[in-house]
Amino acid sequence: MKIDKYDWQARILPSLLAFIPMVWVINNLFFTDLSILETVFFNGISLLLVLVITLSYLVREISKFYQDRIFAKSGMPSIYMLMNYEMYFSKDFFKRYVSKINKSFKYKINKNDQRSWQEAFELVLADVRDSQFILKLNIRYGFLRNLLGSVLISWVILFFATLYLYFWPSNPELLRQALVLLICYSIPILTMKKVIVKNGEYFVAKVVSEFVSSK
16 A cells, blocks of 8 residues: 555544544553553554554544535535635636636536536646645645544543543542543644634635646
């Protein structure tokens, strides 16, 4: 399996955030007499890599599910921004965008069809995808989207760990640590929706701009 720059930075890196509470829970609640690092190295560093990559796929699926829920009413930014272009682009600029799609791909947009707008945008994205600037923005959006899934997994793990430590108290210090981690992972959940929407809109605007300005 080939892992490219996007995979590392947008999928695997945010997944490591979910790995932190997993390591904390395993090391403090299950292997209290053995360091988790010793366990990992005993089984081989390759095991850790496999676990992280597997976790990244789970994070991605959860993130895509919540992304779809965030945009369930409005549709993706690539749809509502272009169907309501007057709110985001000048009339002249947008006419150039539609005209260039027709000229470059021989594709005529059905202005009342959401799927048509999405298909046109996917053609545009494929055309400018190799741009370093667009790749950077794509990685940033992917990172933030997958960060949401990673945080949600972490929150669930820490929530049940906190309940366990509260109802079966054995170490007050561990309970305090679990509460601190739970609060820390709760904060992004409250703000990620707005962050994802704004970054999604910014990404679409820059893809459209890159396409129109390209030769």
